[in-house]
Amino acid sequence: MTQEHFQEGTGGRLPWRLGTVASDGRPVTVVETAGTLYLLEELIARTGTPAPAQTAVRDVIEQWDTWRPILTKLAGSSAAARPLERDRLDWLPAIPNPGKIVCVGVNYRDHLAEMGSGAVRPERPFAFIKPRNTLLGHRQTLWLPPVTRKVDWEAELAIIIGRKAFQVAAQDAWNVVAGYCPFNDISARDWISDLVPGLGQDWILHKSFDGFGPLGPLITPAEFVRDPQDLAIRLSVNGEVRQDSSTANMVFDIASVIEYFSSVMTLMPGDIIATGTPAGVGHGRGEYLKDGDRISLSIECLGELDTLVRRR
Structure with missing residues (x-):
């Protein structure tokens, strides 16, 4: 994944991305930071970070201004969670249920x-x-x-x-x-x-x-x-x-x-x-x-x- 044009936020914040994979038959949100993927729900639980209950990608996007600082904080605390094996993931569309x-x-x-x-x-x-x-x-x-x-x-x-x-x-x-x-x-x-x-x-x-x-x-x-x-x-x-x-x-x-x-x-x-x-x-x-x-x-x-x- 090429890093050119992919820049740090202000204050040197770690960049992050969002996607959706299947886990135990249901769609779950993953967060990538520093080239490593984590389950969003696990990041929240392991770090004790307060966050909205709904964590699907569309839910995150619909509360974008609320989630952005939370995700930035989670990206900086990602060492607390288990990394995922990218090649073994069952990928779903990045946002499976867009409005249009x-x-x-x-x-x-x-x-x-x-x-x-x-x-x-x-x-x-x-x-x-x-x-x-x-x-x-x-x-x-x-x-x-x-x-x-x-x-x-x-x-x-x-x-x-x-x-x-x-x-x-x-x-x-x-x-x-x-x-x-x-x-x-x-x-x-x-x-x-x-x-x-x-x-x-x-x-x-x-x-x-x-x-x-x-x-x-x-x-x-x-x-x-x-x-x-x-x-x-x-x-x-x-x-x-x-x-x-x-x-x-x-x-x-x-x-x-x-x-x-x-x-x-x-x-x-x-x-x-x-x-x-x-x-x-x-x-x-x-x-x-x-x-x-x-x-x-x-x-x-x-x-x-x-x-x-x-x-x-």
């Missing part, structure tokens, strides 16, 4: 070109919604649906909203961000070739199959990301790099996207915004995911999200 997942389409200049849009810059962000059934955890298996043969990858930076936001100006948008996380917006490209007369493409269903939204492994708080608008973003399939870009190449930057979406809908703590993908998707070269493929998506300082692809 709002996505930006064609938001990188190079991706506009490869998808046939040329140099035409959209006047405003193009949006669609993905349902929660799409979410998949780190190292979980993406099962290819039998009704599609053109399943594609899309490496994206996800924004995790931390405060209620409606009609937020771009200059204030950073105040509503809790953190960031790698996200893979899987798409069924053969579903977009069938145009419905008078309606066009079906942008919802071709993005909405079960497992079409790997998210994780961890959420990095915004305060520990020096510049989210200048992060390397890469995706490889079976070790071969397919996407290699930077969040600096977005058409609409993070602040503009939050301003635009919040002008239409109220963004709530625990909501996710996926910010679009750069060039290098399979559809541009006629290459699609197949049984046995391994996808690795990395974003500078945010970590690496791995997915195994299988077909029944």
Whole structure:
């Protein structure tokens, strides 16, 4: 996990991240600090730190201002708890139950070109919604649906909203961000070739199959990301790099996207915004995911999200 751009907070506080794993058949929150993972509940119990009773990641995000100092204190006291073996964890989506997942389409200049849009810059962000059934955890298996043969990858930076936001100006948008996380917006490209007369493409269903939204492994708080608008973003399939870009190449930057979406809908703590993908998707070269493929998506300082692809 690359540490560049992953910075200490003021006063030299230890940086920390949040994620979700399965333990005894239930989702539990893990905290990473100094490269080591701990159970949040155990950290609280071992240190005797007062904390809210609800410790799921979404609960933490919904009380973000309350939890941030608690988590900072716990990160500094982590030696009191047992470290977890990262490779033996059963990872779940970093936040398994977001309120909504709002996505930006064609938001990188190079991706506009490869998808046939040329140099035409959209006047405003193009949006669609993905349902929660799409979410998949780190190292979980993406099962290819039998009704599609053109399943594609899309490496994206996800924004995790931390405060209620409606009609937020771009200059204030950073105040509503809790953190960031790698996200893979899987798409069924053969579903977009069938145009419905008078309606066009079906942008919802071709993005909405079960497992079409790997998210994780961890959420990095915004305060520990020096510049989210200048992060390397890469995706490889079976070790071969397919996407290699930077969040600096977005058409609409993070602040503009939050301003635009919040002008239409109220963004709530625990909501996710996926910010679009750069060039290098399979559809541009006629290459699609197949049984046995391994996808690795990395974003500078945010970590690496791995997915195994299988077909029944």
